[in-house]
Amino acid sequence: MFSLIIRGRRNSPELHKWHNLRASLKAFLSSFSSASVADVSRRKGNSFTVSYLVESLGFTTKLAESIFRRVTTTEEANKGNNPDSVLSLLRSHGFTDSHISTIIRTYPRLLLQDAESSLAPKLRFLTSRGASTSELTEILSKAPKILGIKKDKAFSRYYDFVREIISADSESSEFGKLSEGSAQENKLRNVLVLRDMGVPQRLLLPLLISNHHVCCGKEKFxxxxxxxxxxxxxxxxxxxxxALRMLYQLSDKTIQEKLCFYEKLGFSVGEVWEMFKKNPSFLPLSEKNVLNSIEAYLGLGFTRDEFATLVKCHPQCLNYSAELVKKKAEFLVKGMNWPVKALVSNPTVLGYNLEKRTIPRCNVIKALMSRGLLGGEGELPSLGSVLVCTDRAFLKRYVMKHDDGDDKKLVAELMDIFTGDRVS
Structure with a gap:
């Protein structure tokens, strides 16, 4: 345990008056249908639409809508820039449709840049420096957000640094001698430190181009x-x-307050840090969110001890919304008749997608039970054997075992249920 942690009191009282906790506020979730998104597009008179993303880049409607929402509130969206010119410019520099698809998923605002006045000069500059087509497409596909950097000097340095990170056979870096200075220099130096420690490229590049302050500064980092x-x-x-991100945003005083709060809930300091190692993102959660989460689990029939066991084993449970937890738990306990203890023993199931994973598998199980094909008198199998396995293992265990003789029809029916083409 690191030395700056201040240990809390050893006599940790249990949280009382659970039934008096305030009802959790439902998160305000907003979503747009295809029609509403299209309406926004028409009002703005913007050629960058959902249908454009689907037709030009082959995105699904859902993905296209998500990307559209991310850019239609930006200033660039009102300038009437032509995304076709951006695509044409990229293709003229050797970017394939696969490269472009990857770039737009990561940095959709690129389609709203002015191709001639903003994007083209940067590509010409890199080409004039000797950047080959393969280098351009690899680097900009992996870190497209650097194309949004407006200052030429900063753009050049970031491009060089990304190239340095990507270069597998590079043994030294000119950035290693960077001293404390501008925010840009600090970020480059700190990312280099992480690279030398063994942090892989796929994790470094998001840090380099993000607006998060985790790699800024020197002493705090x-x-x-x-x-x-x-x-x-x-x-x-x-x-x-x-973990670096989560701890960076918390002061030592806040960390101490967090430890004391969890002690009041019955967790020891050691248990809190073991939970942190499993899921660092739980620590910054507000006390209100944690208490609302506790209330949700207790309301579903979990005892305090079962809740504590659940969280210590799978602290991600604290990150799940109360609404989703209730929906999933009620389906498994009331709909499928698994006991609450089964969820405590297999807490990861609360993180599985209900529609794509849990319901299809459970429908297969119900179909088998209705035919008396599961143990004695249609006995319900264990929760873990049904949900905590790969699709391949599940199908082998509950579907393909019937692929013999007259059972081929049954296998086809079960596959239809599993894929959603048929309800059980």
Whole structure:
């Protein structure tokens, strides 16, 4: 445990008056249908529409709508820039449709840039420096947001640094001698430190181009990095970067307050940090959100001890919305008749997609039970054997075992149920 953690009191009282906790506020969720998104497009008179993304880039309607919402509120969206000119410019520099699709998924605002006055000069500059087509397409496909940097000098340095990170056989870097200075220099230096520690390219590039402050500054970054290393996180993993982000945003005073809060709930300091190692994103949660989460689980029939066991094993449970937890738990407990204890033993099931994973598999199980094909008198199998396995393992265990002789028709029916072509 890192040295700056201040230990809380040992006599941690249990949280009382659970039934008096305030009802959780439902998160305000907004979504647009295809029609409403199209209406926004027409009002803005913007040629960058959902149908354009679907037809020109082959995106699904759902993905196209998501991308459209991310850019229609930007200033560029009102300038009437032509996305076709951007696509044509990229293709003229050797970018394939696959490259372009990847770029737009990551940085959809690129389609709203002025191709001639903003994007073309940057590509010409890189080409004049000797950048080959393969280098351009690889680097800009992996870090397209650098194309949004307006200052030429900053754009050049970021491009060079991304190239340095991507270069597999590079043994040294001119950026290694960067001293403390501008925010840009600090970010480049700190990302280089992480690279030298073994943080992989796929995790470095998002840090380099994000607006998050985790890689800015010097002392705060070094202190936070020291904490993460001392806690035993492996640099090659996503959790290392996630822990760095979470701790960077919390002061030592806030960390102490968090520890004291969880002690009042019955968790020891050691247990809190073990939970943090499993899911760093739970620590910054507000006390209100945690209490609302607790109320939701207790309202579903979990005891305090079962809730504590659930969270210590799978702290991600605290991140799930109360509404989704209720929907999933009620389906599994009331709809399928698995006991609450089964969820405590298999907490990861609460994170599975209900429509795409849980319901299709459970429909197969119900179909088999109705035919008396599961154990004695249609006995319900264990929750883990049904949900905590790959699709391939599930199909082998409950569907393909019937692929013999007259059972081929049954297999076809079960596959239809599993794929959603038929309800059980």
């Amino acid at each position: 070094e202190e936070t990095l020291k904490k993460v290393v001392e806690m035993g996180f492996e640099p090659a993993t996503f959790r290392f970067v996630e």
